[in-house]
Amino acid sequence: MKTRVAFFDFSSCEGCQLQIANLEEEILDLIEIVDVVSFREVMKEHSNEYDIAVIEGSIMRPMDEHRLRKIRSRCKILVALGACATTGGINKIRNQWPVENVIKEVYKDADIKDNEFFNAFQTKAVNEVIPVDYYIHGCPINRDEFKHVITSLALGKKPVIPTYPVCVECKKNENVCLFELGKYCLGPITRAGCNAICPTNGSPCDGCRGILSKPDVECVMEILQRYDLTYEELKSRCTLYNTNVFNPKDGMTLVRRSKND
Numbered sequence: 001m002k003t004r005v006a007f008f009d010f011s012s013c014e015g016c017q018l019q020i021a022n023l024e025e026e027i028l029d030l031i032e033i034v035d036v037v038s039f040r041e042v043m044k045e046h047s048n049e050y051d052i053a054v055i056e057g058s059i060m061r062p063m064d065e066h067r068l069r070k071i072r073s074r075c076k077i078l079v080a081l082g083a084c085a086t087t088g089g090i091n092k093i094r095n096q097w098p099v100e101n102v103i104k105e106v107y108k109d110a111d112i113k114d115n116e117f118f119n120a121f122q123t124k125a126v127n128e129v130i131p132v133d134y135y136i137h138g139c140p141i142n143r144d145e146f147k148h149v150i151t152s153l154a155l156g157k158k159p160v161i162p163t164y165p166v167c168v169e170c171k172k173n174e175n176v177c178l179f180e181l182g183k184y185c186l187g188p189i190t191r192a193g194c195n196a197i198c199p200t201n202g203s204p205c206d207g208c209r210g211i212l213s214k215p216d217v218e219c220v221m222e223i224l225q226r227y228d229l230t231y232e233e234l235k236s237r238c239t240l241y242n243t244n245v246f247n248p249k250d251g252m253t254l255v256r257r258s259k260n261d
């Protein structure tokens with residue numbers, strides 16, 4: 001029997017699922033090895049019997065948590081898809097304000113009291129609610145990486161997700177570093193896997209694939225010094241996708257490189 005895959009969306013723009021729908025004829029290679037049993041964006045059928053659950057979107061409400069736990073209980077492997085799911089992504093921007101203020105700002109005086117649909121809490125990434133087995137990062141995801149992850153899992157192999165920074169891919173593409181051009185870039189602290197698509201096209205990396213779990217902080221500090229840039233600027237660049245990376249009290253919480261790394 002083929003591995004059964006189901007897709008689920010929570011708070012998101014659904015752009016990561018769209019990337020998968022846009023695989024077009026390449027999707028034929030995938031469905032040779034997996035059965036897609038649920039995927040609201042592209043099919044009407046739905047089944048509660050699946051091996052791999054792919055989750056897109058952030059978790060914003062108690063009713064989302066309840067649904068997510070049910071999905072986790074039904075699958076063998078759970079994959080978080082895209083920044084909204086893997087880190088909370090841009091949905092976490094709103095966590096800098098009390099949730100009551102955000103609700104008031106959005107819904108004004110509408111009568112939403114006691115309606116569970118509007119009963120929001122602070123944005124959570126999927127792994128803040130249930131265990132996640134694999135992560136497909138990015139906003140949106142990289143389609144090749146998606147194919148690699150799903151194919152590996154269907155074949156019983158462990159997918160390989162880069163643990164090195166975007167700069168590595170950027171250098172391989174022989175780009176002139178954007179710092180040299182007076183721009184700012186989060187490539188040195190961001191997880192690779194997108195083939196450095198932004199700097200390769202002249203735009204700084206905004207860190208959509210998330211900050212490395214062990215970034216080379218010494219190296220980042222060296223870059224900041226070399227180009228006469230400030231820590232505050234680095235921090236301000238991280239507010240799009242990585243508002244949770246910095247400790248507001250004492251600055252950078254990035255782990256300093258240990259001698260053994």
Ligand code: SF4
Nearest residue numbers: 012015082083084139
């Ligand atoms: S990660 Fe980006 S593209 Fe994907 S669903 Fe979230 S906002 Fe959309």
Ligand code: SF4
Nearest residue numbers: 167170177178185187
């Ligand atoms: S442009 Fe950005 S990703 Fe490329 S080498 Fe410079 S800092 Fe790294």
Ligand code: SF4
Nearest residue numbers: 194198205206208209
């Ligand atoms: S270069 Fe940075 S912002 Fe652009 S896709 Fe890659 S990780 Fe995301």
